Amino acid sequence: MYTYEELYKLFSNHLGKQSFSKNPKELYEPIVYSLSQCGKRLRPIFTLMACDLFEGNIQKALPQALAIELLHNFTLMHDDLMDQSPIRHGKETVFKKWNPNMAILAGDALYVLAYDYILQADLEILPDILSTFNKTALKACEGQQLDLNFENRKIVSLADYIEMIRLKTALLFGASLKIGALIARASTEDTQHIYEFGINIGLGFQLKDDLLDLYGNEKVFGKKTGLDIIENKKTYLFTKAMATADPETKELLLDYFHGKELPEKEKIRYFRKIFDKLDIEKLTNDAIYNYLNTGLEKLDMIDCPEERKQTLKNLAHTIISRKK
Amino acid sequence: MYTYEELYKLFSNHLGKQSFSKNPKELYEPIVYSLSQCGKRLRPIFTLMACDLFEGNIQKALPQALAIELLHNFTLMHDDLMDQSPIRHGKETVFKKWNPNMAILAGDALYVLAYDYILQADLEILPDILSTFNKTALKACEGQQLDLNFENRKIVSLADYIEMIRLKTALLFGASLKIGALIARASTEDTQHIYEFGINIGLGFQLKDDLLDLYGNEKVFGKKTGLDIIENKKTYLFTKAMATADPETKELLLDYFHGKELPEKEKIRYFRKIFDKLDIEKLTNDAIYNYLNTGLEKLDMIDCPEERKQTLKNLAHTIISRKK
Numbered sequence: 332m333y334t335y336e337e338l339y340k341l342f343s344n345h346l347g348k349q350s351f352s353k354n355p356k357e358l359y360e361p362i363v364y365s366l367s368q369c370g371k372r373l374r375p376i377f378t379l380m381a382c383d384l385f386e387g388n389i390q391k392a393l394p395q396a397l398a399i400e401l402l403h404n405f406t407l408m409h410d411d412l413m414d415q416s417p418i419r420h421g422k423e424t425v426f427k428k429w430n431p432n433m434a435i436l437a438g439d440a441l442y443v444l445a446y447d448y449i450l451q452a453d454l455e456i457l458p459d460i461l462s463t464f465n466k467t468a469l470k471a472c473e474g475q476q477l478d479l480n481f482e483n484r485k486i487v488s489l490a491d492y493i494e495m496i497r498l499k500t501a502l503l504f505g506a507s508l509k510i511g512a513l514i515a516r517a518s519t520e521d522t523q524h525i526y527e528f529g530i531n532i533g534l535g536f537q538l539k540d541d542l543l544d545l546y547g548n549e550k551v552f553g554k555k556t557g558l559d560i561i562e563n564k565k566t567y568l569f570t571k572a573m574a575t576a577d578p579e580t581k582e583l584l585l586d587y588f589h590g591k592e593l594p595e596k597e598k599i600r601y602f603r604k605i606f607d608k609l610d611i612e613k614l615t616n617d618a619i620y621n622y623l624n625t626g627l628e629k630l631d632m633i634d635c636p637e638e639r640k641q642t643l644k645n646l647a648h649t650i651i652s653r654k655k
Numbered sequence: 656m657y658t659y660e661e662l663y664k665l666f667s668n669h670l671g672k673q674s675f676s677k678n679p680k681e682l683y684e685p686i687v688y689s690l691s692q693c694g695k696r697l698r699p700i701f702t703l704m705a706c707d708l709f710e711g712n713i714q715k716a717l718p719q720a721l722a723i724e725l726l727h728n729f730t731l732m733h734d735d736l737m738d739q740s741p742i743r744h745g746k747e748t749v750f751k752k753w754n755p756n757m758a759i760l761a762g763d764a765l766y767v768l769a770y771d772y773i774l775q776a777d778l779e780i781l782p783d784i785l786s787t788f789n790k791t792a793l794k795a796c797e798g799q800q801l802d803l804n805f806e807n808r809k810i811v812s813l814a815d816y817i818e819m820i821r822l823k824t825a826l827l828f829g830a831s832l833k834i835g836a837l838i839a840r841a842s843t844e845d846t847q848h849i850y851e852f853g854i855n856i857g858l859g860f861q862l863k864d865d866l867l868d869l870y871g872n873e874k875v876f877g878k879k880t881g882l883d884i885i886e887n888k889k890t891y892l893f894t895k896a897m898a899t900a901d902p903e904t905k906e907l908l909l910d911y912f913h914g915k916e917l918p919e920k921e922k923i924r925y926f927r928k929i930f931d932k933l934d935i936e937k938l939t940n941d942a943i944y945n946y947l948n949t950g951l952e953k954l955d956m957i958d959c960p961e962e963r964k965q966t967l968k969n970l971a972h973t974i975i976s977r978k979k
Contacts, residue, residue: 358800409763413756432737432803435759439733440796442766446789450782457781458774465770472764476682479756 332639333389335646338379342372345393346400351444361425361437362444365404368420373536373650375400377507378514380646381525384639387515394451395460395514399507401445402464406471406503408438413479421553442468456513463513467506474499481565485585492570496537497530504533524629531626532647535619539651541566542615545603551654557599563588567618568611569602575609623651656963657713659970662703666696669717670724675768685749685761686768689728692744697860697974699724701831702838704970705849708963711839718775719784719838723831725769726788730795730827732762737803745877766792780837787837791830798823805889809909816894820861821854828857848953855950856971859943863975865890866939869927875978881923887912891942892935893926899933947975 333341346366353359375396382392410416411424412434418424426434445464452460477495481487508529512522543552544559545568559566569588573581587593587601606612626647630640657665670690677683699720706716734740735748736758742748750758769788776784801819805811832853836846867876868883869892883890893912897905911917911925930936950971954964 355797355800355804357804358797409759413759431755435733435737436796436800436803439763439766440793442763443789443792443796446770446785447793450785450789454778454782458778461770461774461785465767465774468767469764469771472760472767473679473682476679476760479760480679480681 333383338376342375361433362441374403374507378511380643381508381511382515385515385517392514394448395510398445398448401441405438405441408434459513460510463506467502470498470502487565489570489574500537501530501533505529521633524632528626528629531622535622535651538567538619541568546612560599560602561595572609572611657707662700666699685757686765698727698831702835704967705832705835706839709839709841716838718772719834722769722772725765729762729765732758783837784834787830791826794822794826811889813894813898824861825854825857829853845957848956852950852953855946859946859975862891862943865892870936884923884926885919896933896935
C-alpha cells in the first residue's frame with residue numbers, strides 16, 4: 332500500500348515528465364502555469380489510492396489521474412473567469428494574469444489534452460472510463476450553471492444548494508475514485524461503493540470550504556475570512572441560516588445580504604452574530620460529519636481487507652478536519 | 656450511394672432526434688439554439704460520405720458525424736466570443752444573445768457531449784477515432800491561438816497564414832472524412848488519402864471564404880462585402896497582397912490597414928483598387944483551384960471504383976465554386 336505522501340510524489344513526478352510547453356506558447360503557458368499551482372492534488376491521488384486499494388497497477392492509473400487533474404484545472408480556469416475570481420492558491424488566475432481569451436482557449440486545450448490521457452486506458456475499460464469522465468464533466472458544467480443561476484436568485488433552498496455542489500464538486504471526487512477502481516478491475520458493487528464514498532467526502536469537502544471561509548483561523552487559514560459574505564455568496568452557512576431562522580431574522584439576513592451599504596468588517600460581524608445565534612457553525616459541522624460518516628459506511632461495505640482501507644480513511648478524515 | 660441531399664436529410668433527422676433540451680435550461684438553450692442554425696452541415700456530411708464511399712454502415716457513422724458537428728459548434732461558440740463576432744448565419748451569436756458566461760459554459764458542455772457520441776463507436780476503432788478527434792480539437796485551439804496572435808502582428812507571412820487556417824479549419828475537414836473512413840474500415844492508405852483530400856478542400860474552403868468576403872456578389876452572397884477589410888483581418892487576400900506588392904504599395908497597404916481614419920466604403924474601395932492592381936482575385940482563385948486539384952489527386956489515389964467517388968468530387972467542386 333502506498334501512503335498519501337508516496338502517491339503525491341509519484342503523481343508529481345509523472346506530471347513533471349509531461350511536456351506541455353509547446354507552441355504556440357501563448358496557448359500553453361497558461362496551462363503550464365495552472366498545473367504548476369501546487370494544491371493538495373486530492374482528486375488524482377484519490378484515483379491512485381482507489382487503484383491501490385483494489386491492488387491495481389498504479390502505473391496504469393497515472394495517466395488517468397492526470398486526466399482527472401487536467402479536467403479539474405480546466406473547470407477552475409473557466410469557472411474563475413465566469414466568477415471573476417482574481418486569486419487562486421495565492422496567485423493571479425489565468426484570465427487576470429493574461430486575459431479572458433487566454434482563459435477560455437487554454438481551458439479548452441486543457442480539457443482536450445485530458446482525453447489524450449484517458450485514451451491510454453486498456454481497451455476493455457476505455458468505454459467505462461470515458462463514459463464516467465464525460466458524465467462527470469457534463470455534470471460539472473450543469474453545477475456551474477446552477478451556481479451562476481443562484482447569483483440571480485434571492486432565495487436558494489438547502490436542497491438546491493446541495494444539488495449544486497454535488498454536481499459541481501462532489502461527483503468529481505466520486506469519479507476520481509471510481510476510475511481508479513475501474514483500472515484495478517474492482518467489482519461493480521465495490522466500484523459503486525467507492526464512488527459513493529467519494530461523493531460524500533466531496534460534499535463534506537465543500538461544506539468545510541464554506542465553513543472555513545468564515546470560521547477559519549486566519550493565521551492557519553492563510554486568507555482573510557468572511558470573503559463569501561462580502562461577495563454575497565449563497566454558501567451552505569447562509570442557506571442553512573435561511574432554512575433555520577425565524578421569519579424576522581430571515582428578513583434581516585436578506586436585507587443585509589442584498590443591501591451592500593455596510594462596511595466590510597461590519598457586515599461580516601453582523602452575519603457572524605446572526606449565524607452564531609443560529610448555531611450555524613455547529614450545524615454545518617454536523618452536516619460535514621454526517622457526510623464523512625455516510626462516506627465511511629460506503630467504504631466499510633467494500634469487500635477487501637480492512638487494513639487496505641486505512642489510507643483512504645485517513646485522507647477522508649484529513650480532508651474533513653482540515654484547517655485550511 | 657447516397658446523395659448529398661439524402662445525407663443532409665439523414666443527418667438532420669438524427670440530429671432532430673437528440674434531446675438537448677435538458678436542465679438547467681440556461682445551459683442547454685444556447686446548445687439547442689446553436690445546433691438549430693442550419694448551415695450546410697459540410698463536416699458531418701463528409702463523415703457520412705466517406706463512410707459510404709468505403710461501403711460502411713451509415714447508421715454507425717451518424718453518431719460520429721454528430722460528434723463532429725458538436726465539436727464544430729463548440730469552436731464557433733468560443734471563437735465568436737473571443738473574436739467578438741456578433742452575427743453568424745444571420746443570427747446573433749450566443750455571447751451576444753445571452754452573455755459571455757453562457758457562451759463559455761454552453762460551449763464546454765457541447766464539447767463534452769461530443770464525446771458521448773464518439774463513445775458509441777465500435778470498440779476496436781474507438782481509440783483511433785478518439786485520437787483523431789482529440790488531435791483535431793487541440794489543433795483547432797492552436798489555430799485559434801495563432802489567429803488571435805495575428806491580430807497583434809503587423810505582418811503575417813503567407814506560410815503562417817496557411818498554417819493557421821490548416822490548424823483552425825482544414826484539419827477538421829480532413830478528420831471528418833477520416834473518421835468516416837475509419838468506421839467503414841478503409842485501409843490505412845485510403846484513410847490517409849481521404850484525410851489529405853479533406854485538408855486540401857478545407858484550405859480551399861477557407862480561401863474561398865476570404866475571397867467571397869470582398870469579391871462576392873452582395874445579392875447572392877447575402878451579406879455586405881468588405882467586412883474583413885473594415886475589421887482589419889489578415890486574410891489570404893491581404894497576406895497575398897503583402898507578399899506580392901512592391902515596397903511602396905506594401906507601405907500603403909500597411910498604412911491604410913493600421914490607420915483607421917478612412918470612411919468604411921472608401922477604405923474598401925481603396926483596398927480593392929490595390930488588390931485589383933495586384934490581381935489578387937485571380938491569384939486567390941488560382942490557389943483555391945490548386946488546393947482543389949491537390950485534393951482531387953488524393954481522391955484519385957483511393958482504391959475504389961471511380962463512380963463511388965463522384966458525390967465527393969461533386970461536393971468538393973460545389974464548395975470551391977460556391978457563391979455564398
